[in-house]
Amino acid sequence: MSPKSEVAIGARHGGTEQSRAHNGQGTSTDPFIVEFKRDDPENPMNWSASRKWFIAFIVTSSVFAVTFASSAYSDSSDExxxxxxxxxxxxxxxISLFILGFAVGPAVWAPLLL
Structure with missing residues (x-):
């Protein structure tokens, strides 16, 4: 088994730094292995079914709304x-910029959210 590496991460509340040990070195041949503790409330596998369905509903509704918005714009082209x-x-x-945002947006925004 790989040695444990200390990784500093920001705490959820308060912004203080704390350290957690992860297996692996963080390389492509020996990546970090993140494991949840038993009964960890932040583990999505431990969430209630209603919470999982609520999150699925929000994400699905958001995708539907954005897709509908792009098609509504194109349908009104003559007017x-x-x-x-x-x-x-x-x-x-x-429409081109809207579709470009679909394609490039996640690649640009995802690294900025870390």
Missing amino acids: IIKDFNISTEVFSVG
Whole structure:
């Protein structure tokens, strides 16, 4: 078994640093192995079924709302082009940026949330 490495992590409340031991070195050949303690309330496997379903509902609703918003914008193309007196190329920039946000957004925002 690999030696334990001390990793400093931010505490949930109060912002103080605390240290926890993880198996592994953090390399691609010997990655950290994170294990939850028995009956740890932060372990998603220990969450109640209602909490798991609530989180699934929130995530699913968010994805549905964003996808619906993009399709609602594209369906109104004729009215937007006429009301704002723009070309179809200019209109397509809005949809293109929206789809680009779908593609690139998670790759940009995910590292910033750590």
